[in-house]
Amino acid sequence: MANISILGTGNMGQAIGGLVAKGGNTVQQLNTSSAGEAVTGDIVVLAVPHSALADIVATRGDQLAGKIVVDLTNPVDLATFDNLTVPADGSAAAELAKELPQSKVVKAFNTNFAGTLATGSVGSETTAVLIAGDDADAKAAVAEFVSAAGLRAVDAGSLKRARELESLAFLQISLAAGEKLSWNGGFAAVA
Amino acid sequence: MANISILGTGNMGQAIGGLVAKGGNTVQQLNTSSAGEAVTGDIVVLAVPHSALADIVATRGDQLAGKIVVDLTNPVDLATFDNLTVPADGSAAAELAKELPQSKVVKAFNTNFAGTLATGSVGSETTAVLIAGDDADAKAAVAEFVSAAGLRAVDAGSLKRARELESLAFLQISLAAGEKLSWNGGFAAVA
Numbered sequence: 001m002a003n004i005s006i007l008g009t010g011n012m013g014q015a016i017g018g019l020v021a022k023g024g025n026t027v028q029q030l031n032t033s034s035a036g037e038a039v040t041g042d043i044v045v046l047a048v049p050h051s052a053l054a055d056i057v058a059t060r061g062d063q064l065a066g067k068i069v070v071d072l073t074n075p076v077d078l079a080t081f082d083n084l085t086v087p088a089d090g091s092a093a094a095e096l097a098k099e100l101p102q103s104k105v106v107k108a109f110n111t112n113f114a115g116t117l118a119t120g121s122v123g124s125e126t127t128a129v130l131i132a133g134d135d136a137d138a139k140a141a142v143a144e145f146v147s148a149a150g151l152r153a154v155d156a157g158s159l160k161r162a163r164e165l166e167s168l169a170f171l172q173i174s175l176a177a178g179e180k181l182s183w184n185g186g187f188a189a190v191a
Numbered sequence: 192m193a194n195i196s197i198l199g200t201g202n203m204g205q206a207i208g209g210l211v212a213k214g215g216n217t218v219q220q221l222n223t224s225s226a227g228e229a230v231t232g233d234i235v236v237l238a239v240p241h242s243a244l245a246d247i248v249a250t251r252g253d254q255l256a257g258k259i260v261v262d263l264t265n266p267v268d269l270a271t272f273d274n275l276t277v278p279a280d281g282s283a284a285a286e287l288a289k290e291l292p293q294s295k296v297v298k299a300f301n302t303n304f305a306g307t308l309a310t311g312s313v314g315s316e317t318t319a320v321l322i323a324g325d326d327a328d329a330k331a332a333v334a335e336f337v338s339a340a341g342l343r344a345v346d347a348g349s350l351k352r353a354r355e356l357e358s359l360a361f362l363q364i365s366l367a368a369g370e371k372l373s374w375n376g377g378f379a380a381v382a
Binding site: 082083087088089122123124125130154155156157158160161163164165167168170171174175178180181182185186187188189190191 | 349355366378381382
């Protein structure tokens with residue numbers, strides 16, 4: 001059984017907390033009012049907006065050493081809605097990995113709308129969680145709790161692929177905002 | 192009724208030719224052995240590998256002036272299979288548009304596997320053709336022949352979004368090559 005901490009109690013934090021419980025794993029749910037409480041999980045999901053990462057690195061960076069850190073952020077430029085705020089050849093996950101050299105950073109969940117994590121499906125397909133990272137064991141640990149909750153875990157490659165995962169999510173958000181995809185749907189992965 | 196020329200008679204060229212005919216539009220199909228034959232369509236689909244674009248620009252660039260040019264290429268680095276060969280903040284479509292300033296360049300079909308154009312579905316969803324471009328009329332003309340063939344045309348935004356469409360396709364190809372998505376499936380768009 002894995003111990004999983006989730007920072008953030010918004011839509012994504014709640015949905016992922018639900019998955020952890022569903023899979024029979026232990027969840028510690030923290031938010032900004034839990035500043036004094038240490039992270040206890042071996043896997044820590046940062047279920048926060050991209051803009052909150054810097055503060056987490058500053059205040060909890062030491063606690064995250066040795067842990068698997070899951071980044072689900074999408075660094076969409078909310079002023080223009082026309083680009084991402086990270087370098088074009090990089091990703092939010094790559095930047096986070098640089099800031100947390102002692103942690104195993106994994107990109108996951110950023111391409112999933114919260115509703116599809118809760119229902120377990122995108123249209124008639126099982127919700128697929130695309131997972132990218134450089135540490136095979138860390139990816140396997142994330143895949144395990146995703147699969148335990150009945151979702152489909154898909155290894156999307158090295159952490160370099162976070163760039164494509166963030167591009168896909170940006171496109172998906174932009175299409176949903178334009179009412180061309182449903183916020184309860186999005187891109188389904190057809191195997 | 193639209194006149195549509197397709198350069199290329201490979202899987203994608205054949206599949207798109209089938210769509211054009213299905214929608215009751217006229218198709219001119221050309222390949223490398225038709226070098227002497229002029230392009231007659233108002234819409235010209237370049238159903239070729241990315242590496243063939245430079246030659247088409249050189250030999251047929253003048254003929255493409257004033258026309259809608261559809262780019263479906265994915266500039267995947269076939270040596271490393273780990274990145275695209277275009278600048279990270281650009282796209283094959285943006286580069287083509289620079290080379291063909293007299294044409295209206297539209298990105299479309301690059302996120303569709305050929306089989307899903309022929310069958311009209313990705314899993315249980317109607318195949319969605321994501322279309323990006325800076326000229327609204329050009330995009331509408333492409334959307335019209337896509338819709339006429341029974342597929343779903345989705346306006347994905349300006350030509351700048353070709354970057355995300357090419358990222359999505361790269362990820363899709365990479366997952367299919369790793370047997371995590373089907374070559375007859377891929378990412379379905381759930382509205």
